[in-house]
Amino acid sequence: MANTTMARSFLQAVSSTEEVTPPLRVVQIEGLAVLKIIKHCNEFLPALVTGQLLGLDVGSVLEVTNCFPFPIREEDEEIEADGANYQLEMMRCLREVNVDNNTVGWYQSTLLGSFQTVELIETFMNYQENIRRCVCIVYDPSRSAQGVLALKALKLTDSFMELYRNNNFIGEKLREKKLSWVDIFEEIPIKVSNSALVSAFMTELEPESPVKECDYDRLRLSTAPYMERNLEFLIDCMEDLSAEQNKFQYYYRNVSRQQAQQQAWLQKRRVENMARKAAGEEPLPEEDPANPIFKPLPEPSRVDSYLITNQISNYCNQINGVAAQSFNRLYLMKALHDD
Amino acid sequence: MSVLQFFPLASPVQSARLHAVVLFNICDGYVRRPDQAGRVIGTLLGSVSNGVVEIKNSYAVPHNESADQVALDVDYHHSMYLSHLKVNPKEVIVGWFSTGLGVSGGSALIHDFYVKELKDAHSSVPPVHLTVDTSFMSGEACIKAYVSVNLTLGDKPLAAQFQEIPLDLRMIEAERIGFDILKTTTVDKLPGDLVGMEASMVRLYSLIDDIYKYVNDVVEGRLPPDNKIGRVLADTLASVPNISPAAFDKLLDDKVQDNVALIYLTSLIRTQLSAAEKLNTAAQTL
Numbered sequence: 075m076a077n078t079t080m081a082r083s084f085l086q087a088v089s090s091t092e093e094v095t096p097p098l099r100v101v102q103i104e105g106l107a108v109l110k111i112i113k114h115c116n117e118f119l120p121a122l123v124t125g126q127l128l129g130l131d132v133g134s135v136l137e138v139t140n141c142f143p144f145p146i147r148e149e150d151e152e153i154e155a156d157g158a159n160y161q162l163e164m165m166r167c168l169r170e171v172n173v174d175n176n177t178v179g180w181y182q183s184t185l186l187g188s189f190q191t192v193e194l195i196e197t198f199m200n201y202q203e204n205i206r207r208c209v210c211i212v213y214d215p216s217r218s219a220q221g222v223l224a225l226k227a228l229k230l231t232d233s234f235m236e237l238y239r240n241n242n243f244i245g246e247k248l249r250e251k252k253l254s255w256v257d258i259f260e261e262i263p264i265k266v267s268n269s270a271l272v273s274a275f276m277t278e279l280e281p282e283s284p285v286k287e288c289d290y291d292r293l294r295l296s297t298a299p300y301m302e303r304n305l306e307f308l309i310d311c312m313e314d315l316s317a318e319q320n321k322f323q324y325y326y327r328n329v330s331r332q333q334a335q336q337q338a339w340l341q342k343r344r345v346e347n348m349a350r351k352a353a354g355e356e357p358l359p360e361e362d363p364a365n366p367i368f369k370p371l372p373e374p375s376r377v378d379s380y381l382i383t384n385q386i387s388n389y390c391n392q393i394n395g396v397a398a399q400s401f402n403r404l405y406l407m408k409a410l411h412d413d
Numbered sequence: 414m415s416v417l418q419f420f421p422l423a424s425p426v427q428s429a430r431l432h433a434v435v436l437f438n439i440c441d442g443y444v445r446r447p448d449q450a451g452r453v454i455g456t457l458l459g460s461v462s463n464g465v466v467e468i469k470n471s472y473a474v475p476h477n478e479s480a481d482q483v484a485l486d487v488d489y490h491h492s493m494y495l496s497h498l499k500v501n502p503k504e505v506i507v508g509w510f511s512t513g514l515g516v517s518g519g520s521a522l523i524h525d526f527y528v529k530e531l532k533d534a535h536s537s538v539p540p541v542h543l544t545v546d547t548s549f550m551s552g553e554a555c556i557k558a559y560v561s562v563n564l565t566l567g568d569k570p571l572a573a574q575f576q577e578i579p580l581d582l583r584m585i586e587a588e589r590i591g592f593d594i595l596k597t598t599t600v601d602k603l604p605g606d607l608v609g610m611e612a613s614m615v616r617l618y619s620l621i622d623d624i625y626k627y628v629n630d631v632v633e634g635r636l637p638p639d640n641k642i643g644r645v646l647a648d649t650l651a652s653v654p655n656i657s658p659a660a661f662d663k664l665l666d667d668k669v670q671d672n673v674a675l676i677y678l679t680s681l682i683r684t685q686l687s688a689a690e691k692l693n694t695a696a697q698t699l
Binding site (some may be wrong): 085104105106108109110112113114116117139140143144145154160163165167170172173178187218220222223225250254255256263264265266267268269270271273274275276277278279280285287288289291293301305308312338380383384386387389390391393394395396397398399400401402407410411 | 432433434435436437438440441442443445446447469470472473474475486489492496499500501546547549553554556582584585586587588589590592594595596597598599600601602603604605606607608609614616617624643654656661663665668669672675676678679680682685686689690
């Protein structure tokens with residue numbers, strides 16, 4: 075008897091420790107994975123590609139030690155099944171050479187940071203069903219051409235996931251949870267790690283030349299094409315947002331019209347009831363669920379408008395960042411010219 | 414009479430270029446090698462153009478090695494190759510790699526296997542053998558590429574000779590990302606836009622300083638003048654376009670104005686967004 079209680083308490087202890095997982099603080103990614111992601115994304119430009127991240131989940135750190143690319147997807151069921159086979163085959167092969175074969179998420183390339191879409195959220199939900207903790211690493215080749223390592227590790231916030239899963243994405247619930255558009259995605263800081271061996275090789279092989287390729291990228295003066303496309307995207311988003319806003323206005327207008335109708339109906343019914351009372355008859359009920367004007371109108375989901383808002387703020391940040399860099403370059407050029 | 418013939422290097426492979434990701438992969442494979450394995454070998458993928466072999470990708474292949482024989486997991490090699498082809502059909506087998514210093518005994522056997530593989534794939538180029546000295550036996554990073562040349566006695570093959578070919582280790586992609594990230598064992602934070610900019614500026618500044626010092630030294634006779642360097646400097650200075658100060662100022666002002674306008678626009682949008690959010694989520698009192 076004592077034994078079983080012991081056993082149970084042990085089990086309980088185990089399950090309780092399993093439940094309490096420390097929040098994810100850092101994504102630690104190996105240089106190898108960084109290079110592989112960049113290689114894959116750059117090679118297939120301008121097509122957008124994805125791949126799987128492999129690694130380990132250690133406490134509050136998610137280690138990404140390797141990754142492999144997915145073939146470009148095609149709209150064909152047979153090929154889709156092929157893709158699943160490919161994935162299994164690749165995992166099996168990598169396990170054989172002792173690569174960590176835990177899926178910890180996926181990576182994808184993006185065009186000017188336009189990744190905040192419903193599809194991304196759906197993919198997150200899919201992954202989340204199978205693995206407790208997953209991240210999406212987003213790489214932006216166009217931004218990297220400016221001499222920045224544009225890698226981002228993202229995950230959905232817990233509160234957003236809960237709302238999204240229950241399809242509760244309406245105004246009241248959002249107010250309840252105090253969830254604003256900033257709280258959809260959570261960016262997790264990235265740490266890069268390299269094995270001592272790699273570090274030794276790279277130190278040895280680092281070229282003597284004081285000027286690196288990334289310096290050229292950074293000091294390039296032409297930012298106009300990048301800015302232009304950013305602005306174009308921004309304008310598109312603004313249009314989308316205003317369409318969304320119209321949708322809400324339409325909804326609210328309908329709601330208020332419905333409420334006016336309900337009021338009118340109620341007034342009529344009351345007057346009628348008064349008359350019936352005076353005539354000594356039974357009053358009619360003050361509610362009529364069969365009447366179409368009492369049917370609640372469905373509130374449109376706010377996911378889209380939240381995502382668009384996110385997107386817009388992302389473009390704003392990018393434009394701001396590049397503009398700030400541009401100032402640097404311009405004044406540098408001025409100084410050079412003055413000399 | 415039999416003649417010992419050494420075929421001159423009419424090989425279609427003149428040199429090789431190594432991409433950083435391959436080196437990283439080999440190192441990772443070596444770190445994760447099985448318990449007793451002395452070395453790691455694997456397949457190199459890439460492309461060949463104008464006699465230059467671009468080594469773009471690689472994967473390790475499990476193998477067993479004893480004193481006089483080598484067993485390579487051929488099935489593994491094939492299935493992995495097929496998987497890689499699905500992703501990028503342009504990357505084909507160009508050779509194989511091994512860790513360790515230089516060519517060792519079993520290498521000839523493995524090399525023969527890859528020669529056959531490439532022949533089966535109707536490739537006109539012989540495989541390249543890449544060795545990476547992961548144990549730093551020679552005290553430095555020793556990475557070498559070889560092609561094999563057959564030594565024949567008459568018609569009889571006598572031996573295979575591995576001939577070293579030049580290997581380009583410049584690794585442009587690694588430079589793009591920045592050696593600062595790839596060189597150290599841990600980087601706590603990815604450098605942001607302005608941090609990188611600052612580093613580049615500092616480097617540029619120090620370069621200008623160096624040149625300034627050099628020119629001064631030459632002018633004052635402390636250093637012997639070098640015509641070559643002088644020409645390079647003159648070329649560099651000449652590459653700055655000659656624009657009249659007024660035109661330049663206008664150009665600069667325009668650009669600055671553009672940027673200021675953009676920043677203003679983005680701040681405006683952001684303010685709008687936060688205002689819109691407040692309005693949208695506010696409780697509707699009807």
